[in-house]
Amino acid sequence: MRTSIIAIFLMCAVCAPAWARPVSYAGGWTLATYNDGDSDSGIIHYSPKADRSLGIRAEYFREKDWLMTAGQFNALVKRWNEPGWQANAYVKSGAGWAYKCDGPPENRSELALFSGFAADWENRRYYISYENRLLYAGHIHRDIEQKARVGIAPYIGGYGDIHTWLMCEVRYFPGMKHDQFMVTPLVRFFKGAVMAEVGCSIKGDVLFNWVMFF
């Protein structure tokens, strides 16, 4: 197990990181939904500048049957722009309320806090990313999650074309007794202002993410 964890961290450290960009261009809005084997979430963000965004997030955790609604702040800590490639480092944090959908009424809500680091590197052919999140919701839920991705574009499209990426996502849940790793092959499509991702984990959980920039 320790070897696996070290391998993931090394992979992230060597190759750098990502996820769909949490920060848009100045004056841009981002509307997104993420659905996978663990949770379903919806996010709307506004970026006053190209290095930060502010928004709200609602996330439902299916297995433990609880809901989180929170305000979220994303900051682009560092961007590396080079000819032919780009890399980013982000910090994403938020605070709100967690609500347990069952159990005694007096114990159903808690303060929810989360924070995480995300990073990515990409050129027009290859993509690699890493993200983690520490989530605290009192007695309802507390854990840390890590996620890494690698991707390759089977063809290089021009501006305005449909861009396709073949990716593999590995998620790691150290707090779980079983199924600590979730491996999900997926396909990403990007055209204009819309991005969609469709995948299926090796356990059979469906992944569907949809992001729109405007």
Added chain:
Amino acid sequence: MRIVISVVLVIVIFSCMACFAKSSVNGETINVTLKGLVCDFCARAIEKTFAKQADVEKVDVDLDSALLVVEMKPGKTMDDGTVARLVAEAGYEVESVRR
């Protein structure tokens, strides 16, 4: 012979006038090579940032060559500092500017 020379001179003069008229009508064209331009999202960010400028007539982005082409309105210009600032506001960097 004199007629031929006269005709050639008239053609040259009209060609020069046409070129001058075209450049005046189209405004200045600025070619900017960018760093970090790797995806449609990057291109869109650049395009939106420059298209919002009142003096800009047209913006084209070519992902293959990482090239931004800004066509200014007639009589308008944009200095290199402003180009670099707008590119930075969109989140990217200028590698070179040609006019």
